[in-house]
Amino acid sequence: MFEIAYAAATKRLCFFTGTGFSKAVTDNKAPSWQGLLEVLCTQLPNGDELKQSLFPEDKPIPLTLEETAQVIAIKLVEVDKNIHEEVANIIAGVELAEDNEDVSSFFSEQKFRVITTNYDKLTEELAAKNLCQSLTPGLPIPRSSAHVKVFHVHGSIDSPDNMVVTSEDYFKFINGDSYFSRKLSTVLHENTVVILGYSLGDANLKAIISDYKGFSKNHVISSNLFFVSRSSVDQNIKDYYYHCYGIRVLDNLDIQDFFRLLNEKLSKVRRIAEKSIESTLRVVHEGRRFKETFITLEDSFYRIISALLSIQPLKGVVWSLKGFQQWLENFFRHINLLAFP
Structure with a gap:
């Protein structure tokens, strides 16, 4: 926690946030990725039947979630609906919970960066709006400085057409060379990065971190990646992620407690x-x-x-x-x- 607090005090801290972060600051009201896709199924004729085939209760799901989203996107087109617009409409209705005192305190007082794969604007709401910049693919890139910069690498509800939702979207994102993919690499290399709201097994997370590991092997930088886990993580698993990805795991720590401890250490x-x-x-x-x-x-x-x-x-x-x-x-x-x- 000292290293993370030191990075915050010297303006070298970046948070890498996933769905779990949004769920934590909305009292679990924000949908999971699978939950979002299940809601989309209900907007289709014979949606229950489609949902059962894509998310069977008695066996593993047959496709990855990105591929599942592609299937749903095709079905939505048949009824003159767009999956990106439908996702944006659902996410736009998610609101912050009232009990975010420690998170809001940090976000409104410190200078840092956020890289997020979330489509929502909850991070911007946690920070004072006049001190926060939101950067989204498809929209102009602001040139002015800000205390908090939020990079929506998978897009946001501000520009639904540019959100990364389906397997086709992910293919374009991974193989593209956009401002956001380059910025992602730069921010990872230049800051202490704290990963919040992800699963250690997330394939997209590991792909991004693997790129960072290749860079760090060729440059004189120490491991500056921390993963915050709400549940306990076995020491053997911790050793594996440190050896393979340079990630140090902080377990048995939910997001609210993490920011409480961070605020205390900062003083x-x-x-x-x-x-x-x-x-x-x-x-x-x-x-x-x-x-x-x-x-x-x-x-x-x-x-x-x-x-x-x-x-x-x-x-x-x-x-x-x-x-x-x-x-x-x-x-x-x-x-x-x-x-x-």
Whole structure:
């Protein structure tokens, strides 16, 4: 939580949100992806029969949800309906729950980025509208700055025709080279990313993270991906996702509690973030050394690494692999001299 709070304090935090985030801030009123498709079935003649064939109760569903959406889209065309417009109409009716105090507090006070595959505008409602920009495929890209920027990589209800819903839409999205696909890559590489409201087994999530992993292997950056899970996750599973995708899992933590803890941690981190960056800059640029009293602190190493990640793109600190290794060698040699003079 210290690393995440430090990223927030230094404006290097990005949330990657899925359906579970919308469900959490609407008291479970927002539909799941499958639930949304089941609602669409009811808008068709013989909808119950179609729903039963696509979502059988006694066996696994025969198609992926994207393929299922394609089937429903074809059926909707036959009755002069458009699946994108129907989805937008359903999502537009979803409202925030009243009990979002900790989430709203963070969203209205901090500067950060959000990448979301959700179509709704709930994130924008949580943040103060005059401090938030909503970026959606099919609409003009604002050039001004904002405290909160929300990138709807799968589209939003503001532009239904550009929403990624069916398997055909997903194919175009994955194989396209749009502003949003490039921005997704950039934001993942430059920020600490906290994944909220996804399943660890989500295929789309793993495809995106795999791209990030390929980048991180060729650049000197630490793992900066965190996954928040409401349920318990076995340690073996945690080890697997860290080894394969560089994801650190925070389990037994729902979204409301996550933001409560983050807000509490921020009150401490704000006081030390600026001081840590200043002292790290002096060590890097002026050849100074950290004080022994600082190095012996429990979280000193995290402060140093977080400060290095914060100043690297902002203060002219550019590491080659050899240079970074040399700096760490000198740092640990200094620690050893303190421990074994």
